Amino acid sequence: MSIADKSKKTFEVGDLVIFSGVSQSSIKNEIGIIIGHSASELEDPIFDGSEWYVVQFGPMKLIVNNTMIEKLESDEV
16 A cells, blocks of 8 residues: 555544554554544644544544554455
């Protein structure tokens, strides 16, 4: 997957994800679930150009963009 493809990926509420951002050591190996889409809530120009999501990682909720998380893929076809 190219970097351009990775930045265009989208997620849906209920998708299971793994955090892959720069602070990965603080939530290493923690599976999260997408609980919301926050694009309409973030109006600051710094957030433009990315899709942003609210993800629940255990007791912690994070707002992350589509480049900071990886979808947990199922082995089932």
